[in-house]
Every structure is written in C-alpha cells, then in structure tokens.
Amino acid sequence: MxxxxxxxxxxxxxxxxxxxxxxxxxxxxxxxxxxxxxxxxxxxxxxxxxxxxxxxxxxxxxxxxxxxxxxxxxxxxxxxxxxxxxxxxxxxxxxxxxxxxxxxxxxxxxxxxxxxxxxxxxxxxxxxxxxxxxxxxxxxxxxxxxxxxxxxxxxxxxxxxxxxxxxxxxxxxxxxxxxxxxxxxxxxxxxxxxxxxxxxxxxxxxxxxxxxxGERPAFSLPVYEVRSYWELPLYLGLGVLASAVALMFTRAIKQAKKFFAGQWKIAPFMQKLPMPIKLLIGGLCVGIIALTFPEAIGIGYETVESILQDTPFTIPLLAMLLAIKLVLTAISSASGFVGGIFAPSIFLGAVLGSLYGQAISSFLPASIPIAASPAYALVGMAAVLAGTVRAPLTSVLLLFEMTRDYRIVLPLMAAVGLCAWVLDQLDTSKADRMMMQWSDLPADIEVLEKIKIAEVMTLNPASVKYSMPLLQAAQFITSGYHHSALVLDDINHLQGILTTQDIKRLLSNTVVDRPLEEMTVQNICTKEVLYTFADESLAEALKRMATRDLRQMPVVDRHQPKRVIGMVDRLAITTAYNTALTKRAIAARITATKPTVTIATVHSNTVNNVFSNGSGNGSSNNANDKSNDKDNNLNANNVNNLNNALSNSLDSASNNNLNRESDIHSSEAVSS
Incomplete structure (x- = not known):
C-alpha cells in the first residue's frame, strides 16, 4: 500500500x-x-x-x-x-x-x-x-x-x-x-x-x-442473426424459465448454507464440525463430479464457450449439467470455498438457453424460422445472471459488450426484463431487507414501519453556530461526547452538520491553507445533509441513513425543511425495534397461558390491558400482525438482551406520548 x-x-x-x-x-x-x-x-x-x-x-x-x-x-x-x-x-x-x-x-x-x-x-x-x-x-x-x-x-x-x-x-x-x-x-x-x-x-x-x-472479450461469440421478429415470444418464455432457475439457484445456496451450519433437522451434527472438515466434504463432492461430469467443475467458461460455438450437446446431457452445476455450486459456496456466483449464473443460463433452443426446434416445424440454440444460450446467460444478482441493466449491458451486436439487444432486454419482473413478484426478500442487514438489524422491517420518528427522536439535539470558531466547536463536541452537532445560522435554520470525523481529518492534515485558530465551523462542515420528518416511519429513516452510513439524522419540519425539531439516531431506532419485538413476545406468552379464551379475544385483551401504557400505536399493534407460531419462535436473545429497554420504555412511555405532539409544536415555535 x-x-x-x-x-x-x-x-x-x-x-x-x-x-x-x-x-x-x-x-x-x-x-x-x-x-x-x-x-x-x-x-x-x-x-x-x-x-x-x-x-x-x-x-x-x-x-x-x-x-x-x-x-x-x-x-x-x-x-x-x-x-x-x-x-x-x-x-x-x-x-x-x-x-x-x-x-x-x-x-x-x-x-x-x-x-x-x-x-x-x-x-x-x-x-x-x-x-x-x-x-x-x-x-x-x-x-x-x-x-x-x-x-x-x-x-x-x-x-x-x-x-x-x-x-x-x-x-x-x-x-x-x-x-x-x-x-x-x-x-x-x-x-x-x-x-x-x-x-x-x-x-x-x-x-x-x-x-x-489482451483485448479479447470473455467469450468468443458467434454472429447473431435475426430470423423473425415473431420469435420474440419464445425469448419471453426463456425469461420465465430463467427466473425459475435463478430462484432455485439462490434458494439452493441458502439451503446449503443452512445444512453446513447444522440448521437442518436431519443434520444437526454439521454445526459441530470444524471448518476444515466442511471444506473436505465440499472438496469430496467436487472430486466425485470431476470423475463423471468434468464440464461442471471449476469456473466452466470452456463449457460455456463450447455451447456458444454450437458444439453438439444432447438434451439429456444439458439437463444433467443444469442440475449438477446448480447443486455443486451451492455445496462449493456453503462448504467454505471462496468465489462468486457470476460465472455459475452464466453457466446455468447458457445451458438453460441451449436446452430451451434445442427443445423448441425439435417441437416446431421446420417451416418456422428460429435462431440456432447458441442465440438462446446467449440470452439465457443474461437472464439467469440478472435474476441471480438482481441487476438487469448490468446483465443486458454486459452481454451487449461481449457480443457488440445491436441486433441481440431486443430479445436480450425482453428476456431479462421479464425474468426480473417475475422474480420481483415471487421473491419477498428484496432491497428493503438487504438494507436492514446493512444497518445491523434483523430483517423484520414491518415492525419499524409502524413506529413513527416522533416517538423516538431527541427534541434538543446538540448544535453550534456556523460562525463559531472551529476549535471552540471541537471542544464543545468532544466535551459532551457527541458524535456530531447540527450547524445553525443566526435564525436557527439548518446549514449543515459537523462530525468528529470532519475534525479528526482536518487535524491529521499536516498542510492547511490557513491556521486552525482562524477557521470557523462553516469552513469544514458538511453542507448537504440528509434529513427526515416526524411523521415518517423508522424504516424510512433507517434506509435513508444506510445510504450514507449515518449514525444520526436531523428531524425537520415538513413545511420548512430548514427548521430543526429534533434528532433521531441508530441507537434509538434499535431500542425501539427490540422493545417492539419484546412486547410481541410477551403478548404471545400471555396468549399461550389463556387457552380457554379465543385467539382474537386474547390478542385484543393483551394489547389493551397489558400495553395500554405502551410507547405508540405502531409498537403495540404488532401483536395483532403476526401469528402465534412466529411469535413463539422469536429469538430469545432479543428478549434477554433488551428487558431493560422494555422496562424503561414502559415506565416513561405514557407521559412521553401524551406530551409528544405538544413538545414538537413547542420546539417548532422556539426554532422559528
């Protein structure tokens, strides 16, 4: 370095x-x-x-x-x-x-x-x-x-x-x-x-x-030839099949990882096996396949190029390669080998496309002109890749750069677009849940969607004037152990944010254009600030914070975005999230102890009687949103680690929620 x-x-x-x-x-x-x-x-x-x-x-x-x-x-x-x-x-x-x-x-x-x-x-x-x-x-x-x-x-x-x-x-x-x-x-x-x-x-x-x-592309591809524009529906059919293969592929990888983690009921012993043994099991599976189907091991680009060059592959062989490659990739990834899924996705798409092209050519009469199987293999590569990595534009452009032939773009876009749409309809684990994982929170986003920013925000965030000397502002932030402070102008309107990282970066810079004693906050503060509103949900705020890896974000008046009314941070969001989960678990436990009462009555009484002093409608209504089975399977660690947060919120929530709206309006009046 x-x-x-x-x-x-x-x-x-x-x-x-x-x-x-x-x-x-x-x-x-x-x-x-x-x-x-x-x-x-x-x-x-x-x-x-x-x-x-x-x-x-x-x-x-x-x-x-x-x-x-x-x-x-x-x-x-x-x-x-x-x-x-x-x-x-x-x-x-x-x-x-x-x-x-x-x-x-x-x-x-x-x-x-x-x-x-x-x-x-x-x-x-x-x-x-x-x-x-x-x-x-x-x-x-x-x-x-x-x-x-x-x-x-x-x-x-x-x-x-x-x-x-x-x-x-x-x-x-x-x-x-x-x-x-x-x-x-x-x-x-x-x-x-x-x-x-x-x-x-x-x-x-x-x-x-x-x-x-060298300038040679990843594959040597044949020249694509458009036989008939009526062939486009056939490519749409390939897009649907590609979505099914991509979905099976991603789920096979997840299930293989659960197996090697010992989460399958038939193989709990896998959890106790050390990592080298798991890798040996994966290596043994690869070695066995190498004896019978060497085309399926490794990166597989040689096999893909052979398919694209129209090397004869029978339909049964292609079907076996499709199944074997899918399972072997899942085992290789889950057992501990290091690698990506781009190449296996391209392999699966090429095999699927070639299989599909040969199948329809054998069924359709010879009088109907269709492209050769390598054309369908090429489109299948892009479609399965798009469905696996959820990047349709990347897949279309990647294959276009490989072919450098504009005539393939229309069937390519049709198959890729349909594949991406089908997967969006079928698979519920989408970007929102991935964003939650970026934020170090479990992927139960429905809980945070029911809690508003006003319920957890801090009403008096740390702030400094934009004209304040920089060293004085640094002393203020560090003396209060703040991570950041809002930068306000003379009429208390938001102008930016000053973080400890900004100060640290300036202090470590050995060459500066002016002495630190002469610098003010406005010289180094971040002027483009992401913000949220009091009536937004915690889920929306957390996703916005994750885009820039922010720890906290100002809450502003929706009608006057320069007027600050509070601050929300990740710790408060995490506490609210875990408190809501704990409430739901307690509600489920109380429900389980009253078997003589109907399910609907138990839920209603539990929410009304036990959590009438809870912190907000969003959290208390969660008991009605999930089934008893899911509630009883709640991770015990969330409950054990956050009993204190629950008790604190139950003690103070009643008074806080009664005065929350008046506090917000008072804060807006002070800011103005």
Whole structure:
C-alpha cells in the first residue's frame, strides 16, 4: 500500500479541491484494482496448471479415480487461509476497523486456490470484492467521510467487474445498480461527479486488464442473426424459465448454507464440525463430479464457450449439467470455498438457453424460422445472471459488450426484463431487507414501519453556530461526547452538520491553507445533509441513513425543511425495534397461558390491558400482525438482551406520548 501512502502525502501538499481529490482517488483505485485483478486471474491459471495438470497426471498414472483427491487437497490449503482470515477478521472487528491490509491479499489468494482446485464458483465476485476492498482501504487511509468511502467502494467494485469481464460500461452500471444503488439516488449534491468517479475507475481498470491480458472479450461469440421478429415470444418464455432457475439457484445456496451450519433437522451434527472438515466434504463432492461430469467443475467458461460455438450437446446431457452445476455450486459456496456466483449464473443460463433452443426446434416445424440454440444460450446467460444478482441493466449491458451486436439487444432486454419482473413478484426478500442487514438489524422491517420518528427522536439535539470558531466547536463536541452537532445560522435554520470525523481529518492534515485558530465551523462542515420528518416511519429513516452510513439524522419540519425539531439516531431506532419485538413476545406468552379464551379475544385483551401504557400505536399493534407460531419462535436473545429497554420504555412511555405532539409544536415555535 505504498502507492496509497504516496498519494496521501502528495494530496496533503497540493491541497486540491474535493472533486480533484476524488478524481485522483478514482484513478488510483482503477490502477490498483486493474493490476490486482490481472494478478488474480494469472494466479488462478497457475493454480489450475498445478492441480489439474501436474497433480492430475501424477494421480492418473497410478489410479484414475485418484483425481477425487485433488479438490480435497485444495480444500486443505484453502482451510489454512480461511483460518487465518477468520482470525484476522475477529481481531479487526475488536478494533472497530472495517478491513485490515492483510485480509485483501489473503482473500484473493484463497479465491484463486479455490477456483484452481475446481470449486464450482466464479472469479468475478472476488474481483469485485478485491476492487471494493481497495477502494475502502484507500478511503480509510485518506480519512474520507463514510459517504466518500462508500463511493470509492462502488468505484472499486466497478473497476473489478470491468477488469474481470473486459466490460467497463457494465462495470459502471453494476456499481450504480447494485453497490451504490440508494446512495446514488439520495445524493443530490453532485451526482455527475459521483458517476465520473465510478466511470474513471472502471475505464482505467479495464485498460490495465487489456494491456496485461489482451483485448479479447470473455467469450468468443458467434454472429447473431435475426430470423423473425415473431420469435420474440419464445425469448419471453426463456425469461420465465430463467427466473425459475435463478430462484432455485439462490434458494439452493441458502439451503446449503443452512445444512453446513447444522440448521437442518436431519443434520444437526454439521454445526459441530470444524471448518476444515466442511471444506473436505465440499472438496469430496467436487472430486466425485470431476470423475463423471468434468464440464461442471471449476469456473466452466470452456463449457460455456463450447455451447456458444454450437458444439453438439444432447438434451439429456444439458439437463444433467443444469442440475449438477446448480447443486455443486451451492455445496462449493456453503462448504467454505471462496468465489462468486457470476460465472455459475452464466453457466446455468447458457445451458438453460441451449436446452430451451434445442427443445423448441425439435417441437416446431421446420417451416418456422428460429435462431440456432447458441442465440438462446446467449440470452439465457443474461437472464439467469440478472435474476441471480438482481441487476438487469448490468446483465443486458454486459452481454451487449461481449457480443457488440445491436441486433441481440431486443430479445436480450425482453428476456431479462421479464425474468426480473417475475422474480420481483415471487421473491419477498428484496432491497428493503438487504438494507436492514446493512444497518445491523434483523430483517423484520414491518415492525419499524409502524413506529413513527416522533416517538423516538431527541427534541434538543446538540448544535453550534456556523460562525463559531472551529476549535471552540471541537471542544464543545468532544466535551459532551457527541458524535456530531447540527450547524445553525443566526435564525436557527439548518446549514449543515459537523462530525468528529470532519475534525479528526482536518487535524491529521499536516498542510492547511490557513491556521486552525482562524477557521470557523462553516469552513469544514458538511453542507448537504440528509434529513427526515416526524411523521415518517423508522424504516424510512433507517434506509435513508444506510445510504450514507449515518449514525444520526436531523428531524425537520415538513413545511420548512430548514427548521430543526429534533434528532433521531441508530441507537434509538434499535431500542425501539427490540422493545417492539419484546412486547410481541410477551403478548404471545400471555396468549399461550389463556387457552380457554379465543385467539382474537386474547390478542385484543393483551394489547389493551397489558400495553395500554405502551410507547405508540405502531409498537403495540404488532401483536395483532403476526401469528402465534412466529411469535413463539422469536429469538430469545432479543428478549434477554433488551428487558431493560422494555422496562424503561414502559415506565416513561405514557407521559412521553401524551406530551409528544405538544413538545414538537413547542420546539417548532422556539426554532422559528
């Protein structure tokens, strides 16, 4: 990371503008990511040469079946790296660091050795993670804000995908569609600057990859030919099948992880097995498949290219490859091998498309002109990939960059769009639940949707004047152990926010354009502030906070957004969430102790009699929203850890809620 330190030193001396700093950082992320992905791909080739040429020849010379042990040997090596990774992650979490410098190369080497040993995973996921980690590390070294670090993470992910597929446009859209998603939509200050950071990192990384590995695209694809526009409904049918395969694929991975975690009733012993044994089980499964279906192991791009070149594959063989690859990828991922699901998704899509194309050509009469099976394989690749990673725009552009043929775009968009729509209708685990996981809260978002900001917000947040001397403001924030303070003007209107991270970054900067004694709060505070309203739900506030990794957010008057009426933070949201869950568990327990009363009566009496002094309608009504079975299966840790929060809220909730609305109006009057 000497290049990163050199960059920090140069920027400190030059003192460029914020936009220039991000531009230079994007170039650095692109260069480092492109170089890292290039080395990663070469390391995979070296590992494959060692495992499947040198070792395989030595084993086959004695026993043909001995190649079963090759993935198991790889599993032993990967388990050593995984042990070191797990130990490093435990130590870094105790120091509250996002990532250590040693973890990035360890993860990359572990992924290369996993793929080289034949694990049914892909290199694009690790490439994206490598680029994102590089962006995160660079942001930490530069002591950027959380928002800028997240932007560099997105730029690094785009760079990793661009270098992995030699597709810079798809890399940009992947970052905006998946990695940055809501944060790009909510950043109103400089969206064009943010996009330029991602674009530059993606282009630089793809350029480095092309110089090192050549300009050849990921696949050599045949020329696509449009036979008839009446063929479009057939591609829509492929989109529906692709959604089913993508859904089965993602659920198979989840079930395999539950199996290896010992959560299956038939295999609770798996929970007690150490990680090396689980990896050996996964390696054994890969080795057995290597004996019978070698096309299904490893990355699988050779098989995909053969399908795209119209190499003869029978329908039964394609059906078996589809099922085997799906199960083997789930086992490889859940057992502990390191890799991504991009390549397996592309493999499954190519096999499904070829199978579908051959099937319809055998059923339809010869007089109806349809495209050859490679065309359907190509569309199937994009459709299954879109359904698996939930990135339809990225999938369309990725395949378009590979073919560089505009005629494939219409069937491609039709199949991908229908696949994404079907999955949105079928799968309930969508972006809201993923956002909840970003916020370190369980994914029961319905609880937070019923609680309003007014019930948990602080009415008198810490604040400083925008003209206050900076050192005086720093003393005020640190003396009160505040993480941040709102910046107000002379008429108490919101002008920005000042955080301890802003102060720390300024103090660590050895070269400043003016003495600290002469600086005021308005010189370094963040002027673009996300805010919420008192009548919004906690779920909406938490999702907005997660876009920039905020710890707290001001609450403003809906009619006058510059007028602050309170502050909401993650601790208050977490407390309200766990209190609501605890209430629901107690309601279920009381219900269970009154078997002679009907279910409806128990719920009604429990809510009215026990929680008549509860904190708000949203929390108290939760007992009516869920079934008794789900309530009784509530995680006991939530109840045990938050009994104190429940008792405190029950003691003070009655008085607080009676006066909440009057407090809000009083605060607005004072602010005005």
């Amino acid at each position: 000497s290049l990163s330190r050199l960059l920090v030193t140069v920027l400190n001396r030059l003192q460029p503008s914020a936009e220039t700093v991000m531009l230079i950082s994007a170039i650095a992320v692109g260069l480092i990511s492109g170089t890292g992905v290039t080395l990663f791909r070469k390391l995979i080739l070296i590992a494959q040469e060692f495992y499947w040429h040198e070792l395989a020849l030595a084993f086959i010379a004695k026993w043909h079946w001995a190649i079963v042990f090759i993935p198991m040997i790889g599993a032993v090596v990967v388990s050593i790296l995984r042990f070191k990774l797990d130990r490093d992650e435990a130590s870094t979490s105790s120091r509250e660091l996002a990532l250590s410098y040693s973890q990035v190369p360890l993860k990359t080497v572990a992924a290369a050795l996993s793929l080289g040993a034949g694990a049914s995973l892909g290199p694009e996921g690790p490439s994206v993670e490598l680029g994102s980690n590089i962006g995160s590390l660079l942001g930490q070294m530069m002591q950027f804000s959380s928002e800028r670090i997240r932007l560099l993470i997105g730029a690094g992910g785009a760079a990793g995908l661009a270098a992995g597929f030699n597709a810079p446009i798809a890399g940009v859209f992947f970052a905006l569609e998946v990695l940055l998603r809501d944060s790009y939509r909510t950043n109103k200050s400089s969206p064009n600057s943010d996009v330029s950071v991602v674009v530059i990192a993606s282009v630089i990384s793809a350029l480095v990859s092309q110089i090192s590995l």
